[in-house]
Amino acid sequence: MSITLILIILTSGVSIYAWSHQDLLDKWVFHPFSVNKKNQWYRFVTSGFLHADWTHLFFNMLSLYFFGEVVERVFMASFGYEMGIALYLLIYLGGMIIADIPTYIKHKKDFDYRALGASGAVSAIIFSSILFNPLNLICLFAFICMPGFIFGFVYLIYSYYQGQRMGGGINHSAHFYGAVFGFVVSFLLLPGSGVNFIEQIGAWRLPFFN
Template sequence: MSVTLIIIILTVGISIYAWSNEDLLRNWIFHPFSVNKNHQYYRFVTSGFLHADWMHLFFNMLTLYFFGEMVETVFIYHYGPQIGIFLYLLIYLGGMIVADLPSYIKHKKDYDYRALGASGAVSAIIFSSILFNPTREICLYAFLCMPGFVFGLLYLIYSYYQSKQMGDNINHDAHLYGAIFGFILAIFLVPGSFGSFVQQIAQWGIF
């Protein structure tokens, strides 16, 4: 069983359990005020295994399923099973942590602010995948398809714009910083990946 599937199973199980266990939800959710006051740094990670509802959970885990195993395979190919899996988890869990840092800085004195979900970690995996295979098509709503590098650019622009609007309850900062983290770290972890990224785009059919 792949690490990606193990993460999905754990996340689904914990999320469902937390929906009926308020103590777990309260103790694991990302709460910058508690992190700052009580040094509960574990919340950077535990909150990534919680989700608000079925739709939130389904979308994140389906996306992770589609992109995660490809990224996991790349790391195992370059480094072998043990180190490869460690580096894959570094991308995933690191994206989870880095994605929440802007929210922590903004809201560490705001008692009412809370966040949850694996969106930052999943964004890190998506953008690692785009680095490795930038011309692979990504489809939105099953019919609007585009090369990964085009999707990635639009995703960054949209996330940045929405993070400034603060008009919904989605943590767009987590999407933005998780994506950037995953892309940059993958460049350093897989030698030659950025050169290959540029070459694949240069050879893409439209050119």
């Protein structure tokens, strides 16, 4: 079984269990105030295995399924099975942690602020995949499709803008920083991927110019 599927099963199981066990949800949710006052640093990771509802869980795990398999194969092909898994987890768990650091700094004295979800980790995996395959089509709402590098550009701008506005009750800054982490660390781990990324984009043409 792939590490991507293991993460999906584990995250889904924990999320579903926590919906009916409020004590676990309270203990594991990302609560910057508790991290700051009680040194509960584990919340940076445990909160990434919790989700607010079925919709939140479904879209995160669906995205992880489609993009995670690509990243997993690239790392295993380049570094071997064990090291490939370790580096894949570095991207996933590292994205999960790094994505929440700006949120922690901003809300560490805010008792009422809480956050949960694997969005930062999943964003890291998505942008690692975009680095490796920038021309693969990514579709929004099943009918708005665009090459990955264009999607990534739009995603970063939107996430940064919404993060400044704190729009919609969603932690958009986690999406932004997770995405940047996944792209940059993957680039550093596989330097040739940068050249491949640029070459693929350079060869891309709009469909009506082909």
